[in-house]
Amino acid sequence: MDNSKRTFLKVAGISLLGIGSKPLQKALAVNEEPKILPSPDALTGKRWAMIIDMKKCKEDCQDCLKACHQVHNVPDLGNPKDEVKWIWKEPYEKAFPGDETVYMQEYIDQTLKGSQFITLCNHCDNPPCVRVCPTKATWKREDGIVMMDYHRCIGCRFCMAGCPYGSRSLNWRDPRPFIKEINKEFPTRERGVVEKCNFCSERLAKGLIPACVEACKEKALVFGDLEDANSELRGLLRAHHTIRRKPQLGTMPQIYYIA
């Protein structure tokens, strides 16, 4: 055996030992990893949900939409093909397809003077998008918020096919040139990943209510904890008949409409 071979084997042996000791080290070391503690100001809930009072919502008002898209760096691509949107308006018959009847249409028109419903991610209790995602890039938090990890998403768009509400958008191209004013508090996205409403999880963590709720002067949007019997949300649910989009699909959507 010549010298170089011997040296090689020595180094290789020692390296192998090193690799082998890794799990051992892990097992013996005391777990002292730092933990991320929630801010003491953070809003916490057991099951976040939202009520949208369409009787209060003004037809030509865009405040909530603008606030959300500005805070979250949602680009305005200017065409429906590449469109990215988190919250938007949809005519009643599109938000609630199959429900329209001549009578219903009349009734809705009378009470709502036009029927542009505010639509966004329903943060379903049983979200099909989470079920179909092959990388857990979208998942449901303990408090019910359906989250997106822009850094893990592979852009397969299975979630877009799975969502029965059209709440998800892919970045078909680089969104950054199409953001009017970048909010440095929130990440921008890259091309090729899916995004959607996150119920302002980043604001809740700081003790702030969702941007759309804050922006609504008519107080048509109410955000709260469904599990808290004393919440304003529960009070409204007790006082009003509410409807949800496509509840028959078993997704258990958590956006309630007073219509």
Next chain:
Amino acid sequence: MLEKALTGSKKYWALLSLLGGIIVVGFFCYLKQLSFGLGITGMSRDVSWGLYIAQFTFLVGVAASAVMVVLPYYLHHYKLFGRITILGEFLAVASVTMCLSFIIADLGRPDRAFNVLLYPTPSSILFWDMVVLNGYLVLNIVIGWTVLAAERADVPPPKWVKPLIYLSIPWAVSIHTVTAFIYAGLPGRGFWLTAIMAPRFLASAFASGPALLILLGFIVRKFSKFDPGKEAFQTLAKIVTYAMLISIFFVLMELFTAFYSQIPEHMSHFQYLFFGLHGHTKLVPWMWSFVILAVGATFLLINPNTRKNEKTLALACVAVFVSLWIEKGLGLVVTGFIPSPLEEITEYTPTAPEVLITLGIWAIGFSILTVLYKIAVSIKEEVGS
């Protein structure tokens, strides 16, 4: 055995160069797509899957069809298929490679494709599809290669390969079943929400795959000394006939449920396909071409005279393949999105780069097929002489 791929006639090299040229063009377009994003395609927020996923779905069927030669030969000792089995297995290898390439081409972030392995998610059908497709690819490479090597050495195939062959039979069924489950389990997509999706996929696969195999067999016979045998072709033709009839039957069952129940979420998609919806009629001419080709092919296949005549049989096989490509490679995926769950009608037309990338991937598949068939045929010629 690979050395057999390195020598060949002028025609062999001309074919490979042609395919190589198409691949280069496709690859260039893919680079464009990588830098611009998927916005370069015709896909949109409403129609979020298009030509790529449709090709993938169709080709899974072609891949699964190898079982139609493997099963009779290995389970029923149907000796006539002995010569053609390798062609079926290598067709499967080429098809699965195309399937996997189409998935990669469709990803918004292909650089993160391995996240599917890093964060395995058993609740996702796409995860299982990755498992079964890669498994099927490996199975067919190993089986095809080993059996061919044994044939060349004039010895029976090694014993360990038998269990793999038996495994490949249900595995072939699994790839198409799992692929159907990608669609058939989504709430709010009425067009796909049908329990018959997997059987329908399998039936059309067992028609389109063997039809292609017959055509490829004819080509191989014309350009080499290897003849799979007239009887083998005729048995395959009977398989295509039955599978085609079952396919058409299944499509009719879908139409009955949709149109008799009159549930809009189920019916509107079929209306869009065959008659157009609110003036949107892009797929209508395609779907009627499907109907004409499918019915025409069926007549040619059922009639024993036209089935036994290899000229009309070839014609029927082309019609079967094209019609089922329209049905699955064009209609099935896109129409699931039209109308959208919000009853929006957004039509879809693939863009030029998208079509060129698609052709490039088909060319990759056919290059692999050409090389593998060249090896197989050269060895068959060598053993035969």
